[in-house]
Amino acid sequence: MARPEEEPLDAPGRIRIVLDLAIRLAEVLFASGAGAADTTTAMTAIARVYGVRNVDSDVTHTALSLTWTNPSTYESVARRRTIAARNMDFSKLTSASALFADITDGRVSLDTARRRLARITSRKPRSRLVLRIGWSLIGAGAGLLLGGDLVIAAVAFVAAFVLESITSAMAARRAPVFFTSIVGGLIGPIAAVLVHLVDPQESARLVVIATIIVLLAGSLIFGGVQDILSGFYLTGLARLTEAVVVTIGIAASVLGASVLFTWFGLSIDVISGGVPTGGPVFVTVVGAIVIVIGFALACQLPWRALWAVCVLGAIGEAIYLTCSTFSLGPVWSSAIAAVVVGMLASILARWSRTPILALVITGLVPLLPGLVMFNALMKLASGAVDGLLDALVAAAVAAALAAGAIAGQYILQASWRNTSRVVRRGRGPILSIASQRRK
Numbered sequence: 001m002a003r004p005e006e007e008p009l010d011a012p013g014r015i016r017i018v019l020d021l022a023i024r025l026a027e028v029l030f031a032s033g034a035g036a037a038d039t040t041t042a043m044t045a046i047a048r049v050y051g052v053r054n055v056d057s058d059v060t061h062t063a064l065s066l067t068w069t070n071p072s073t074y075e076s077v078a079r080r081r082t083i084a085a086r087n088m089d090f091s092k093l094t095s096a097s098a099l100f101a102d103i104t105d106g107r108v109s110l111d112t113a114r115r116r117l118a119r120i121t122s123r124k125p126r127s128r129l130v131l132r133i134g135w136s137l138i139g140a141g142a143g144l145l146l147g148g149d150l151v152i153a154a155v156a157f158v159a160a161f162v163l164e165s166i167t168s169a170m171a172a173r174r175a176p177v178f179f180t181s182i183v184g185g186l187i188g189p190i191a192a193v194l195v196h197l198v199d200p201q202e203s204a205r206l207v208v209i210a211t212i213i214v215l216l217a218g219s220l221i222f223g224g225v226q227d228i229l230s231g232f233y234l235t236g237l238a239r240l241t242e243a244v245v246v247t248i249g250i251a252a253s254v255l256g257a258s259v260l261f262t263w264f265g266l267s268i269d270v271i272s273g274g275v276p277t278g279g280p281v282f283v284t285v286v287g288a289i290v291i292v293i294g295f296a297l298a299c300q301l302p303w304r305a306l307w308a309v310c311v312l313g314a315i316g317e318a319i320y321l322t323c324s325t326f327s328l329g330p331v332w333s334s335a336i337a338a339v340v341v342g343m344l345a346s347i348l349a350r351w352s353r354t355p356i357l358a359l360v361i362t363g364l365v366p367l368l369p370g371l372v373m374f375n376a377l378m379k380l381a382s383g384a385v386d387g388l389l390d391a392l393v394a395a396a397v398a399a400a401l402a403a404g405a406i407a408g409q410y411i412l413q414a415s416w417r418n419t420s421r422v423v424r425r426g427r428g429p430i431l432s433i434a435s436q437r438r439k
Contacts, residue, residue, distance in 0.1 A: 015052050015068055015077055017110065022046035023066045023079045025096055025117055026057075030064060031086050032093035033299075034357060035223055036232035039064065042100055049103055050110055061238035090358040091300040095120045097355045126300050128168070135164040137294025138217050138365075142210040144287030145366060151199070156210035159191035163211055181246045184215050185253025193261055208254065215250055216243075217295060217365055225402035281321055288317035288366040295365045305352040305359065312348070312363030316341045320367055330393060334367055335400035342408020360405045369397035 022043045030039040036059040043057040043066050058065045067078040099116050102108045108116070125131070139160030143153040163184050170180045188211030192204035221243045227236030292313030296306055316337045323333035345359040352359070372394040379387030 012077070014050075014110075017114070018047055018050040018052045019055075019066050019068060019077060019079045021050075021110065021114055021117065023064055023081050024121075025100060025113075026064055026066075027081045027083065028092055028096040028117070028120060029100075030059065031083055031089075032096065033086070033088040033090065033223070033361070034093060034355075035230060036227045036235045037230035038357070045104055046100070049106065059232065059235055061235050088299040088361070089125070090296075090354070090362075091126070091302060092120060092123065093358060094302050094305075094354055095123070098353070126297075131298050131300070132161055132164045132168075134294045134297025134299075135214055135217075136161040137297065138291050139163075139210045139214045139294075141287045141290030141292075141294055141366075142213040143206055144283055144290060146206050146209060146287075147283075148206040148210070152195075152206050152210070155191055155195055155207050159187050159207060159211050160214045163187040163214060167215075177242065178245050178249045181215060181249030182253040185212070185250040186257050187211055189254055189257035189261065212250055212254070213291075216247065217291075217298075217368070221368060221398045222361055222364065222402050225398050226406065229403060229406060281318075284321065285314050285317050288313050291366045292362055295362050299358075299362065301358055301362060302352075302354055305348075305354040308345075308348040308352045308354065309359055309362040312341050312344055312359060313366060315344065316363055317366050330369075330372070331396045331400050334369075334397045335404040337367060338364060338401045338404025339408040339411075342405035343412050344408075345405070346409050346412040356409060364401055364405065367397075367401060369394040369401075372397060 025046060026039045026043045029042055030036075034042075039059045040057040043064070044055055047053070047055045047066070047068070052068055054069050054071055056067045056069070062083050064081045064083070065078065066080075067076050069076050096117075099108075099113065099120065103113055136157045137160075139156035140153040143156040148156070166187070167180050167184045170183060188208035191211065192207040195207055196204040221240065224236045224239035224243065227233075227239060230236075289310050292309050293306065295301075296309050301309065319337040319340055320333045323336050324330075328336070341363045342356075342360055345356050345363060348354075349356045349359055372390055376387045376390030376394060379390060
């Protein structure tokens, strides 16, 4: 006799429950940082596992849809979910990915899967203080990565802490992201002016750039490129547009603050000088590791995977610096580093039981081209035509990072005979729902 939670349902009722489970689990994946390819693959695979075929799934930047069509009568049952907000939450992404793996492996019943999904969606996030410290560590690590000393790193830590407090409060009040980035962009120049007044010998410009990196670290450049390479052009362009809007808001804010401070005789030059080259290799790698740790805390990466992203961040930065010494340029250096990080992430994902996407994004954060894009907009705002070249370089670096990481995963998949059937059937690169278990 079947247990109560597994009592058979009539066909229409079961189909509706399966569709609801599939789209709700896909919503958790998508809202936590998964790409469009992963999301559509998850919806289709879950429906297929529970016996519901003839389904069509679609993803846009703000909505998911899943439709089943009766092959006999052509009647349809549809589900649609609107994505109110997207925040990279690697803890939820990991739990949802593990549930998806159990479903596709046939280890959980339909009712058990629904209960597990309810626990995932109701789980409370980590302490706000821990998340705030994570964003602050990104600022401190960026200061070291750019060649600053411990004073610059400490000031950047405090500035990032204040920055995150203000921007999170504005986000809680549903302020548009453009105005949030404008307000956030003021923190860096204010902190730089204070540093300049206390010690004019310190490079106050690095404080501004470090806080800018904090604002741009959570942008959707990587995900946008991934969606475009997967064939989801509208979703990818929407994510890239959001990243550009954030960057424009920061540039406008910093330019306005620079003009205002100049009127009072406090000139902090953040336009000229290009991208800082950084300090000694060891300090630069340490800065990259600090950024990775901060991003892992800010995005609630599972604790068991912290060592893995530190390894990936150090190796990625070391490879990038090595390639730069051979004058390969930022694009090819980023691509080579991303390929290696993508391959290693595919291996470490099984050891740390964490989605590949979470490891790849966290490990590549120090190499994201947000600073190059910011410099491009700053130059264009000041009338310099060569800002267009910087914009093209930033776009090329973003594409190289995403394509390199995806290529690294494909190389590993081609050599593994036990690659999941769901991954092989997926449309485009699958980074967040691939199996993470050690075989």
